[in-house]
Amino acid sequence: MKISVFQIxxxxxxxxxxxxDCKNALINSNGxxxxxxHILRKKGEKIAINRSLFQMKDGVxxxxxxxxFTSGTIIGISCETDFLSKNLEFLNFSFMxxxxxxxxxxxxxxxxxxLHDKNYHGSVKDIIINKMGVVGEKIELKIFERIDSPxxxxxxxxxxxxxxxxxxxxxxxxxxxxxxxxxxxxxxPIAINKEGIPNILLEKEIDxxxxxxxxxxxxxxxxxxxxxxxxxxxxxxxxxxxxxFIKNNKISIQEYLNKNNNNNLKINFxxxxxx
Numbered sequence: 001m002k003i004s005v006f007q008i009x010x011x012x013x014x015x016x017x018x019x020x021d022c023k024n025a026l027i028n029s030n031g032x033x034x035x036x037x038h039i040l041r042k043k044g045e046k047i048a049i050n051r052s053l054f055q056m057k058d059g060v061x062x063x064x065x066x067x068x069f070t071s072g073t074i075i076g077i078s079c080e081t082d083f084l085s086k087n088l089e090f091l092n093f094s095f096m097x098x099x100x101x102x103x104x105x106x107x108x109x110x111x112x113x114x115l116h117d118k119n120y121h122g123s124v125k126d127i128i129i130n131k132m133g134v135v136g137e138k139i140e141l142k143i144f145e146r147i148d149s150p151x152x153x154x155x156x157x158x159x160x161x162x163x164x165x166x167x168x169x170x171x172x173x174x175x176x177x178x179x180x181x182x183x184x185x186x187x188x189p190i191a192i193n194k195e196g197i198p199n200i201l202l203e204k205e206i207d208x209x210x211x212x213x214x215x216x217x218x219x220x221x222x223x224x225x226x227x228x229x230x231x232x233x234x235x236x237x238x239x240x241x242x243x244x245f246i247k248n249n250k251i252s253i254q255e256y257l258n259k260n261n262n263n264n265l266k267i268n269f270x271x272x273x274x275x
Contacts, residue, residue, distance in 0.1 A: 062095060
């Protein structure tokens with residue numbers, strides 16, 4: 001199969017691995033990027049597990065919560081250039097849409113809704129189309145995510161490329177919830193706990209570990225012990241409650257919650273979106 005320079009560069013950008021290794025992985029995966037990453041990891045290459053990358057060339061990601069901390073949304077407005085994504089007027093436009101998004105439960109309903117104020121008049125879809133004529137670039141509502149919970153907190157990174165929402169089972173100190181939302185942005189967990197990790201992902205990880213150690217270790221008993229230890233580390237590193245808190249790596253997120261809460265508070269769910 002012929003592999004294009006574009007495919008190779010795309011894989012290199014994601015993994016940081018050399019040209020020939022990327023090319024060979026793409027050939028062996030018939031051009032499938034995800035499978036090529038899997039092949040490279042099986043070889044022992046250290047590549048981060050990408051769990052929340054959205055296909056937006058550029059744009060902004062913004063999370064928003066309502067005034068009583070019970071609902072939150074994340075929207076992503078795509079554009080064509082980094083220059084526009086940093087433009088103050090474009091950011092203000094995106095923030096306006098983000099606040100409006102809290103009134104709706106689906107992307108479709110949001111796009112059909114109407115705005116009536118001194119600056120904008122018409123459906124959100126038409127307003128976005130009209131904005132394209134003003135900025136001279138194609139812009140689009142690419143992402144719409146929402147959560148509802150007894151207590152919701154958000155975090156938007158200051159470059160507007162990552163945003164998170166976290167839903168908790170009861171009210172908690174705002175700064176504590178904000179710290180956890182920020183931690184999710186930084187550490188990109190797969191799931192809240194072990195039970196939330198898809199079995200297929202664990203099976204892939206076991207396959208990767210087996211390939212990494214098959215030439216070095218001969219004893220099956222030792223192999224099983226190593227696999228068990230590495231899978232346990234994988235779970236600890238990639239589940240929110242077990243991850244070390246970014247502001248204090250001596251405690252886990254679960255311990256951080258226990259230390260600051262006495263109401264058996266639970267994390268119901270979280271969302272993390274990045275470009």
